[in-house]
Amino acid sequence: MSGVDLGMPAFPDAARQAVRDAQLRHNLGRATNTIRNKRAAVVDELDDWEQLRASGAAIKAHTLSRLDTYLEQFESAVTAVGGTVHWARDAAEANRIVTDLVRETGETEAVKVKSMATQEIGLNEALASAGISAWETDLAELIVQLDEDRPSHILVPAIHRNRSEIREIFRREMAGSGTPAPTDLTADPVQLAEAARHHLRDKFLRANVAISGANFAVAETGSLVVVESEGNGRMCLTMPEHLISVVGIEKLVPSWRDLEVFLQLLPRSSTGERMNPYTSVWNGVTEGDGPSSFHVVLLDNGRSEALADEIGSQALRCIRCSACLNVCPVYERAGGHAYGSVYPGPIGAVLTPQLYGVESEDTASLPYASTLCGACYDVCPVAIEIPELLVHLRNRTVRERKGWFDRLSSTAMRGLGWVFGDSKRLGRAQRIASLGGRLFGRRGIGRLPWPLSRWTDARDAPAPAPESFRQWWERNRTGNGDER
Amino acid sequence: MKRPSRDAREAVLGSVRSALAGGQRGSTDSIPREYSGKRHVESLPDLFRERVAEYRAEVRTTDSSEAPEAVLGALEAAAARRVVVPEGFPARWSEPVAERHDAFGDSPRLSTAALENADAVLTTCTVGIATTGTMVLDHGPGQGRRALTLLPDTHVCLVAASRIVDDVPAALAELDPTGPMTFISGPSATSDIELERVEGVHGPRNLHVVVVGDV
Numbered sequence: 001m002s003g004v005d006l007g008m009p010a011f012p013d014a015a016r017q018a019v020r021d022a023q024l025r026h027n028l029g030r031a032t033n034t035i036r037n038k039r040a041a042v043v044d045e046l047d048d049w050e051q052l053r054a055s056g057a058a059i060k061a062h063t064l065s066r067l068d069t070y071l072e073q074f075e076s077a078v079t080a081v082g083g084t085v086h087w088a089r090d091a092a093e094a095n096r097i098v099t100d101l102v103r104e105t106g107e108t109e110a111v112k113v114k115s116m117a118t119q120e121i122g123l124n125e126a127l128a129s130a131g132i133s134a135w136e137t138d139l140a141e142l143i144v145q146l147d148e149d150r151p152s153h154i155l156v157p158a159i160h161r162n163r164s165e166i167r168e169i170f171r172r173e174m175a176g177s178g179t180p181a182p183t184d185l186t187a188d189p190v191q192l193a194e195a196a197r198h199h200l201r202d203k204f205l206r207a208n209v210a211i212s213g214a215n216f217a218v219a220e221t222g223s224l225v226v227v228e229s230e231g232n233g234r235m236c237l238t239m240p241e242h243l244i245s246v247v248g249i250e251k252l253v254p255s256w257r258d259l260e261v262f263l264q265l266l267p268r269s270s271t272g273e274r275m276n277p278y279t280s281v282w283n284g285v286t287e288g289d290g291p292s293s294f295h296v297v298l299l300d301n302g303r304s305e306a307l308a309d310e311i312g313s314q315a316l317r318c319i320r321c322s323a324c325l326n327v328c329p330v331y332e333r334a335g336g337h338a339y340g341s342v343y344p345g346p347i348g349a350v351l352t353p354q355l356y357g358v359e360s361e362d363t364a365s366l367p368y369a370s371t372l373c374g375a376c377y378d379v380c381p382v383a384i385e386i387p388e389l390l391v392h393l394r395n396r397t398v399r400e401r402k403g404w405f406d407r408l409s410s411t412a413m414r415g416l417g418w419v420f421g422d423s424k425r426l427g428r429a430q431r432i433a434s435l436g437g438r439l440f441g442r443r444g445i446g447r448l449p450w451p452l453s454r455w456t457d458a459r460d461a462p463a464p465a466p467e468s469f470r471q472w473w474e475r476n477r478t479g480n481g482d483e484r
Numbered sequence: 485m486k487r488p489s490r491d492a493r494e495a496v497l498g499s500v501r502s503a504l505a506g507g508q509r510g511s512t513d514s515i516p517r518e519y520s521g522k523r524h525v526e527s528l529p530d531l532f533r534e535r536v537a538e539y540r541a542e543v544r545t546t547d548s549s550e551a552p553e554a555v556l557g558a559l560e561a562a563a564a565r566r567v568v569v570p571e572g573f574p575a576r577w578s579e580p581v582a583e584r585h586d587a588f589g590d591s592p593r594l595s596t597a598a599l600e601n602a603d604a605v606l607t608t609c610t611v612g613i614a615t616t617g618t619m620v621l622d623h624g625p626g627q628g629r630r631a632l633t634l635l636p637d638t639h640v641c642l643v644a645a646s647r648i649v650d651d652v653p654a655a656l657a658e659l660d661p662t663g664p665m666t667f668i669s670g671p672s673a674t675s676d677i678e679l680e681r682v683e684g685v686h687g688p689r690n691l692h693v694v695v696v697g698d699v
Contacts, residue, residue: 031679038679051519062510068500081662087492089499139685140676156676163677189677193685200686205596221661231634231672231687238630239596249496254512256661260653261519263667267616271675274535275616278687279667280630286664288593289629300496308503 010365014338015330024335027162032326038272039323039379045274046264055261057383060317063219063252064307070219070252071298077222081284083294094299095126098211098244101295102132105242107209111200113226113236114138115213116154116320117246117299119342120355123211134211135177135203137232139196146173152336152344154322155270160335163187174199200232210236210291214247215319216262217296220255222283224296227266229277237280243291248299250316262319265381270321302355311392315350317382322347324376324386330369339366346376350389358397367393408451430468437464521653528614528648529695535617539670540683541691547698552580555606555640558692559585562638564604568594570632572625573606577642581606590628599631604638605688609668611655612648612695618669619643619693620655630664639688641668644699 018024043049063070075085088094102110110127112118112134124134124145136145140158144151147169151157158166170181170192179199185191212233216225224245226233237243253259267276285294307313325331325345336344340362341352349366358364367390376386398410419425445461447453455461467475525531529545537543542561546554555577559567566586569578581587588594594602608626609619619641621627633639649655659665672687683689 027678034679035675048519051516054516055519058515062512062515065504065508065510068497068504071497071500084488086488087496089492089495093492137686138676139674143676156679158676159679166677189680189682190684192677193674193682197685204686205600218661223661229672230674230676230685232685234630234634234666235686238634249500256659257653257656260656263652263656264519273669275613275618275667275669277539277668277670277673281661281665281667283662283664289623289631289664298496300499304496304499304503307500310507313503 009340010361011334011338011340011369012365014340015334015369018335018338019333021335023162024160025333027160028332028335031156031159032332035272035326039269039326040272042268042272042274046268052261052264053381053383056265056319056381057317059253059258059261060250060319060382061314063254064250064313064316067249067252067307070254071249073219074217074222074252075298077218077220078284078294078296079222081222083222083284083296086295086297088297088299088301090301091121094121094246094297094301095123097297098123098246099127099130099132101242101244102127102209102211103130105209107132107207107242109133109135109203109207110209110211110244111135111137111203111207111236111240112141113210113212113228113233114141114157115211115246116342117213117248118211119151121246121299121301123246133177135200135207137200137204137236138228139193139230139232142196142200143169146170146177150337151342153325154320154343154345154347155325156322160337163189163192166192170195170199178203200235204232204235204239207236207240209242209244210240212236212243212245214245214251215266216253216259217247217251218254218256218259219252223256223281224283225259226280227263227276227278228280229271231278234278234280237282238290241291242293242295244295244297246297246299248301249303250318266319266321269319269323269379269381302357306351306354309354312350312354312389312396314384315347315354315389317384318347318351319382320347321381323379323381327375327379329371329373329375334369339369341366346370346386346390347384350384350386350393353393353397358393358400364397364401367391367397427470430470433464434466434468434471437466520651523615523650525614525650528650529645529697532612532614532617532643532648533693533695535614536619536670536693537617539617539673539691541617541670541693544692544694546694546696548576548696551577551642551694551696554694555642556580556584558640558694559604559606559638562604562640562690562692564638566602566604568599568602568605568628568632568636570605570607570626570628572627573608574626578606590632594632596631596635599635602636604640605632605636606640606642607633608642608644610647611658612643613650613652613655614648615651616669618655618667620659621666621668622659623664623666630666633666633668634687637688638690638692639668640692640694642694642696645695645697646699648695 143158
């Protein structure tokens with residue numbers, strides 16, 4: 001457990017604020033709707049999607065079941081082609097390794113490819129405190145970094161911003177860290193992309209160190225794969241002299257052939273394209289092409305602990321496509337920031353508590369940030385049973401964190417058990433309930449006083465039926481003849 | 485250079501092993517692979533052309549005798565003057581380019597500034613993927629090191645029709661995963677602003693594909 005403090009209000013409070021932000025809801029609704037339709041269209045094109053999905057799930061599950069073997073195999077394959085493999089138990093260790101590697105080059109800046117792992121460990125902040133500037137080069141990451149904001153989506157970290165907001169950020173902030181935005185910049189996405197191109201160009205050409213993550217790491221060959229769109233990934237992987245890749249230990253696949261499944265599943269699930277514009281594959285160091293030094297940092301940071309949880313470990317199959325975010329009714333309304341984690345949405349709600357533990361109120365609230373509607377499971381390209389995991393983790397949070405409310409509810413549950421356990425007691429309880437039912441009529445129960453307000457603030461409770469089924473049965477069936 | 489810590493390695497592996505202790509260790513044989521290994525496609529070059537064009541790349545179809553004309557047409561459309569032609573690119577297709585353009589190779593190795601200054605690059609590709617409209621470069625002869633197809637703003641890629649396969653599985657089977665590779669599907673693009681696709685960010689903003697039918 002890394003012990004990283006998310007420093008955020010728990011989900012219910014954060015979400016309550018977020019849903020009041022009309023601009024945010026508009027931006028999110030529009031964006032998630034666009035991407036949902038695109039994904040559905042390209043997934044429908046393949047009549048073997050379910051078979052691909054089953055293979056994707058099985059390959060990942062298999063890899064996890066022999067993860068130690070594949071990690072060692074990957075390590076020797078990378079070493080054989082001129083790379084150096086480092087291991088990091090937690091975020092602090094990974095940050096220390098990367099900081100030391102950058103320092104050894106004598107450089108004080110690095111260009112970065114978008115990477116969830118480096119966000120998870122807070123690498124940019126760690127480098128900054130060592131006097132090293134890490135420039136994000138993915139367009140959305142650039143927007144977030146310039147605005148000193150936090151990412152709110154796995155694939156499109158600036159999904160909460162619309163084009164005019166982005167234009168303002170560029171005009172205000174670009175000059176502070178390099179080439180300024182043109183003075184006549186409009187909110188046209190084409191112009192905004194052009195401004196990003198100019199702003200980052202000299203950083204790419206000047207940088208001597210690049211830091212990346214990886215979408216896949218092939219144990220058999222030591223190959224790393226980065227899937228991207230803009231070409232910023234290619235720039236980082238190709239132009240600088242030194243390349244450092246931070247890779248979660250769950251990113252492994254056994255063999256080159258396995259990519260034939262994931263290179264079909266990932267682009268269609270994430271950006272809704274048949275194939276993303278650029279996929280880069282590289283093996284260690286190649287003479288005369290690209291970086292002359294290459295380091296991989298294999299990151300644990302809570303993953304091996306999650307692996308020990310038989311049900312929870314499914315979350316480690318995740319390939320970070322973000323399809324589950326785009327279909328989630330809770331995500332669409334609350335937005336990514338409310339989850340207080342670099343992993344928002346349904347997958348974040350099952351991954352974050354496992355990586356960071358459920359000791360804090362913020363992580364413990366995440367498994368409840370769902371209606372259990374199951375849309376996330378339907379679109380997951382590696383068939384992670386997210387609803388099942390959510391329930392499992394709810395269970396775990398209750399077991400591991402006995403707060404007053406949990407103690408109260410388990411006492412209440414024991415009481416219910418006592419009532420349900422005996423037919424006479426149940427009959428008496430139902431007669432009392434039906435009195436209440438007659439009192440409320442058909443209106444249902446609106447607001448109740450605390451502590452029951454914890455339920456009724458967010459939903460109406462149905463009024464108890466004026467007559468229980470047992471009472472009805474007694475009145476209609478008992479004694480009035482044999483049914484057969 | 486700092487040596488990786490053995491302690492961390494043993495700790496991570498140890499922790500993974502204890503998490504897996506007592507669990508079932510799968511075998512690769514039990515992984516289901518019931519997806520289509522091969523897709524039925526009427527005409528691979530036709531589907532390839534159609535799919536590449538959907539990414540807003542310019543596609544030209546030709547046979548080998550007309551290929552030089554098609555290449556010149558692509559370079560003209562992009563108003564390219566300085567053209568990088570990597571070593572190993574078939575001379576019969578690049579000669580007319582050398583006559584009309586300022587064409588140069590990468591030997592001796594071009595500086596970053598010289599590459600940045602080039603208008604276009606001309607390459608072949610190893611495999612084309614019809615279903616996804618993808619070209620795979622393995623950066624061998626005729627394709628050059630990765631930077632060559634990255635910095636110039638126009639990439640003209642010749643694809644031999646015989647090198648086009650149906651989908652990703654067939655492509656990966658053709659590739660040798662021991663060196664760097666780049667899969668290219670359309671010009672550089674982003675969907676980061678309101679998830680609307682915009683072509684042209686950091687990689688080449690113009691992609692011209694010439695499918696050569698009889699090669």
